[in-house]
Amino acid sequence: MSDHNTDSERSEPNDPDVPARRNFIARLGAIVAGGLASLVPIAAGAAALLDPLRRGGGDRAMVRVTRVSALPADGTPRKFTVEADRTDAWSTYADTPVGAVYLRRTEDGVVALNVVCPHAGCFVRLADDRSRFQCPCHNSRFDLNGDIDDPSSPSPRSMDALAVEVRDGDEVWVRFQHFLPGREEKIPV
Ligand code: FES
CATH class of the missing domain: 4.10.170 (p53, subunit A)
Incomplete structure (x- = not known):
């Protein structure tokens, strides 16, 4: 020792x-x-x-986007910026852009699709002939309902549809939210 x-x-x-x-x-x-x-x-x-869209334990607020009368009657999608009040610890900023949607009229009412591609988050565009949506990043293609219409599309799911309400006969309100990219299932973020 x-x-x-x-x-x-x-x-x-x-x-x-x-x-x-x-x-x-x-x-x-x-x-x-x-x-x-x-x-x-x-x-x-x-x-x-x-996050102005996630107050009250995960509830997403309905946001007024436009009027039904502003949408083409023939069902052609139209893109709209979504604005909402944003509040941080010190201030409230009114009508701040938080994203964008494609809206279009259908026989069943107004359809809203988030413009963000579910593959990796690029912004989906309306094709020049307005017959479909396509993503400029990796060429995912979607029909006007937002469904994948080309099996070679790398997107794991259709475009993200959002809940819509038409109020007072003409106001279009959308429950705007984002979902995780790269997943088959829609997981709100
Ligand atoms: S981000 Fe759209 S196809 Fe990849």
């Missing part, structure tokens, strides 16, 4: 400062852990505040 202890091994048992140091480190650890735990709800609250 060696008699050659290190300085710390020799000094610790008789050092009157050791218990105090241990208590200080333990208290410091508790303070740090408590602080981190309190940051979680703060971060969650901040995320909800900063």
Whole structure:
């Protein structure tokens, strides 16, 4: 057995400062852990505040987008910017662009599609002949209902349809939201 202890091994048992140091480190650890735990709800609250479309436990607000009379009667889609009030910790910004939708009239009412491609998030365009949608990034193709109409399309799902309400006979309101790209199922974000 060696008699050659290190300085710390020799000094610790008789050092009157050791218990105090241990208590200080333990208290410091508790303070740090408590602080981190309190940051979680703060971060969650901040995320909800900063997202104008996700307040009230995940509910998405209906946003007024346009009027039915502004949509072509022949069913051709028309693109609209979606605006909503955005609130952060300090201010509210009225009518801030939060995305865009294609709207079109059908026999069953107004259809809304998010313009974001479900493959990787590029903006889908209406083809020049207005017969379909296509994505400029990897050439996913969708029919006017938003369904994939080319089996070689890399998009894992159809374009994301959004809930629509027509109020007062002419106002088009959309439940605007985004979904995770690259997934077969629609997962709201
Ligand atoms: S992002 Fe649209 S096809 Fe890839």
